[in-house]
Every structure is written in structure tokens, then in C-alpha cells.
Amino acid sequence: MAPLSSRNQNAVPSADTGLDPIDWIVDDHFRQSAICHVLERVARNPRHGGNSGLESASLYLQEELPLHLADEEDDLVPLLGLRCEVGDRFGEISVALRENHDSERKLIGTVLPELRRILAGEPLANPVQFFGNALRLCGMIRRHLIWENAVLVPLARKRLKNPDFPYLARKMATRRGAGSRPTGVE
Numbered sequence: 001m002a003p004l005s006s007r008n009q010n011a012v013p014s015a016d017t018g019l020d021p022i023d024w025i026v027d028d029h030f031r032q033s034a035i036c037h038v039l040e041r042v043a044r045n046p047r048h049g050g051n052s053g054l055e056s057a058s059l060y061l062q063e064e065l066p067l068h069l070a071d072e073e074d075d076l077v078p079l080l081g082l083r084c085e086v087g088d089r090f091g092e093i094s095v096a097l098r099e100n101h102d103s104e105r106k107l108i109g110t111v112l113p114e115l116r117r118i119l120a121g122e123p124l125a126n127p128v129q130f131f132g133n134a135l136r137l138c139g140m141i142r143r144h145l146i147w148e149n150a151v152l153v154p155l156a157r158k159r160l161k162n163p164d165f166p167y168l169a170r171k172m173a174t175r176r177g178a179g180s181r182p183t184g185v186e
Contacts, residue, residue: 021168
């Protein structure tokens, strides 16, 4: 299985690398799907699911997913707010995004400590609750990814202007400690 976390820092989108920040977000969506596969495998068959990929899944949920959420909430959505037109229903989109992210954060807060217990070889505090929460989290993430890929990503492609892409790339790179200083929207 390909690594689920710890992207090569040289591959962070920036004005210098030419990596498209929207493509970066979509790539992260694929990684989230892979994380769900790992969590579902363990939740459905805990004795035979094995720990393969669990450390990467845990690291992703703890370290990289918060960066992804910040990319969308702190940079992409405000920028779309400047660019969208009345018929785009941006208000509804931004509220739905925030609500979905908040729900995911709450479930991650219950799943992550239990993943750490599994990785440490410790028994789960409440196995049934963990398995249910892990499956709910995966369902929530998958539905959210479908929505983002069908609504948010096409809207970003449609409304963002050429200067917005380097701006987003710099913000994302800076958030990851690998970029040039952020600048204002051009």
C-alpha cells in the first residue's frame, strides 16, 4: 500500500513547484479514502484485520487532516467567498463544509485515542463503541468527499482566477512549513 501520510515536503504546492493546490486537495481526498479502507478493515475484522496501515492512518488523522481542513476552511472557502456569484449558493456550501468538518473532528477525537491504544498493543476501552465510531467516521468522510468532489472542487475550478492558485499554493506551503511567505490575494 502506498504511504498514507508524510508526503514529501518537496512536493508541497507552491509558486515554485507549479503544483496545483486544487489538485493537491483532490489528492488528499484519495488519501482520506485509503484511510477509511484501513479503518473499516480493522473495525469489521479486528482479530484478522491486522495493524497494516494503522500507524499511517493515525498520523494522517492527527497531523495531516487538520492541515487539509485548514486549507479548505481558512484559505479556499474565504477566497471562493470573494469570487462566487449569487447563483452559486456559496453561503449554503460554506456552512455545509464547516458542519461536515466539525462532525468529522468530533468523531476523530473519539477514534484517534483508540487507534493509539491498538498501536501500543493495549486493549480498547470500549471495542464496540470504537468499531461503531470508526465505521461512522468512514461513512461520514466518504459522503463528504463525494460532496466536495462534486460541488466544492468544480466550483473552485470555475470561479478562482489565475492569481488565486499561486496564492493558495503559498498559503498551503506556509502552513506545512515549506513555503515562501504568504502574500495577499491579487
